[in-house]
Amino acid sequence: MQRKSFSGMNCSIARSLEEVGEWWSLLIVREMTQGMNRFDQFQKELGIARNILTARLERLTELGIVERYPLPDRASTEGYRLTPKGEDLYPVLLAMLRWGNRYKVDEPPLQLVHKSCGHNIDPLMVCNGCKEELHRRELRAYFTETAW
Amino acid sequence: MQRKSFSGMNCSIARSLEEVGEWWSLLIVREMTQGMNRFDQFQKELGIARNILTARLERLTELGIVERYPLPDRASTEGYRLTPKGEDLYPVLLAMLRWGNRYKVDEPPLQLVHKSCGHNIDPLMVCNGCKEELHRRELRAYFTETAW
DNA sequence: CAGTATCCTCGAGGATACTG
């Protein structure tokens, strides 16, 4: 990103985008949530250029979103997997999945099932206090009015 | 995006990124959730180049995320605001805000308050059925295993 | 104030051949 530094923007969303707001990053993370863990799997699955994949994996590793680990079956190589920080991107993926499903009627939306309760999932963003769904007008920012 | 078409990817996340996965788009949407509605406000607030802002607003409008509307106070010009489709990006912003707050300890995280219950919010992604927080291992995709 | 027009930079991404 050749944009001027956005770290000074004091905005968590801008900072998040700085780390994973680039196309392939989130898709790689998605693959990892699906259990993909090897270079060629990502490459084949996503159709990404090999050099770019190398660069993305390096960056995600630097940022602590991805880590290497020894593959149990194949002694020679290491796989990639999400760190806790990476796992924590799951809600972002869910939110995007939901939105994408909702506004792309041309393709059948993918339905997710919650194993523990059996429910078809429409992921909901709720307040951890009252468990009510969050809507933007019901929120107030704590320190400033406009900066997130 | 000069990537080959990702519409064939059959992945809601990819399709979402296709629409708003570009840096400025989500930040513009964020500004709109904060009530910003005029060209120069976005430009000044975000520090985005004017021609780029024009392009982004056009694209967001084409995609049905943003719409024009007559400004009540100033008769001559129209403002920009989110459509329902645009408003529905709110959970995505919340998920990113949460993640950004969580992993950027150097800056004081912005706290959100839920007006209706007074709680400090840590937005939670829950199952709409059982209201339990969603974790990736508890989900099963309905049609295919790997495609989201 | 809300853009449009012009010109420029540069990095993200692609393609592909090669290597331990």
Add this chain to the structure above:
DNA sequence: CAGTATCCTCGAGGATACTG
């Protein structure tokens, strides 16, 4: 199989002067 190396394209983004 997991990359690295090379070379290339092109569009996103910036800066800035101008206009109704």
